[in-house]
Amino acid sequence: MVNLVIVSHSAQLGEGVGTLARQMLMGDGCKIAIAAGIDDPENPIGTDPIKVMEAIESVADTDHVLVMMDIGSALLSAETALELLDPNIAAKVRLCAAPLVEGTLAATVSAAAGADIERVIRDAMNALDAKCEQLGLPLPSAVKPTSAEFAPDADARSVAIVVKNPNGIHVRPASRLVSTLSGFNADMWLEKNGKCVVPDSLNQIALLQVRCNDTLRLIARGEQAEDALAAFKQLAAENFGESLEPAQAETKAPSLATGTAFCYTPFSPEVSQQPAASLQTEQQRLRAAIQSTLNDLNALTALAEEKYSADIAAIFSGHHTLLDDPELFDMASDVMREKQCSAAWAWHQVLSELSQQYLQLDDPYLQARYIDIEDILSRSLQHLTGESAHIPAFIRPTILVADVIYPSTVLQLDPKAIQGICLRDGSEASHPAIIARAMGLCWLCQQGEAIDSIKMGDILTLDRVAQRITHTG
Known part of the structure; x- marks a missing residue:
């Protein structure tokens, strides 16, 4: 049996979601507790870890307790509550990244029907599907079929930090983050406001749009999970390798x-969707071009450090990490396979789309990083086409x-x-x-x-x- 706890910044919102959810119940198949708002008449908006802990305890007479949260401090309060709880109760608790209203309603129906915790979480995470289908939009569950795996389980541990970097986690600090975490034998996810990415992709981290004063959480499980969390916490304490003082x-x-x-x-080779000789040949050509571009970036990193500073060198080492992402090669291979096109055309499609993703961000600092993608694209196309700038x-x-x-x-x-x-x-x-x-x-x-x-x-x-x-x- 699964019971629910609703955590919200607003007491009215929390009670309203609870009222809606209870209307889904038939019998006593699921208990619901509310932990919403704070006891301050002048400033009632907020979350209280003690309230969350007490709410969990009130419905802990079950196999599992699923905590549904809105945003920001609701997540931190829920995590703090887990630390305050008796370990035997804490082991029953799962935190869910699903949208609060739709996710709670779906989880209530699923739990009341006797589903196990994994099914309840999956139903909550897919709660937007019906709305998207009715509006003719892509289904979130189709885009991210493994989204339920982002929900922490009993074996997962996490640590949350507040980012102090003035420009947030942009390309350079993201590069340090990828490099730091890559050596640990653990399954890991980075989470901001309920959105999770695997921290082995510089592009995915950058697209999280982590800004100054945002809360960023690392979730880890596996043999070296604790070591990974400690390294993440230390890296955050060092501001991800950046100085908080303005560069001299x-x-x-x-x-x-x-x-x-x-x-x-700027040099930008023309590419056409010409038929490819063979997929294997084009993949080999793309691998060679990527490796040559990585070598270029190593040379540029060394040149920048020699002539200017480590901060300037970090720009090009960040480019190296950004390009050295197997997902980019895999995406280009998929395009080549589907369109039967040249490596140059497929690579142009993949990186141009990534550049547009950066341009569409609403953070000016992260938006400006589109030119880094264009730089990498131009340099790698030179190696693919044999042209030079x-x-x-x-x-x-x-x-x-x-x-x-x-x-x-x-x-x-x-x-x-x-x-x-x-x-x-x-x-x-x-x-x-x-x-x-x-x-x-x-x-x-x-x-x-x-x-x-x-x-x-x-x-x-x-x-x-x-x-x-x-x-x-």
């Missing part, structure tokens, strides 16, 4: 720069003008000749901008139509403070 290199960038305009177009040598003070620019291109510029970079698009939060400022270059982005009138050889002055381009000759 950022202060070197000048506010004004004058030079001769050079209109630059060359950065011109500049012999006089130059202002580089472009729509966008890749991080690796900026790194390889000569700061003695390049005075500034002026972009139609781009972002102050992007890695090219960070590298440019570390190099002492004036950076001006989001100039839009203002660059349309610029011709090769024009004399330009960039004013970073006024965000303006001036033709001076």
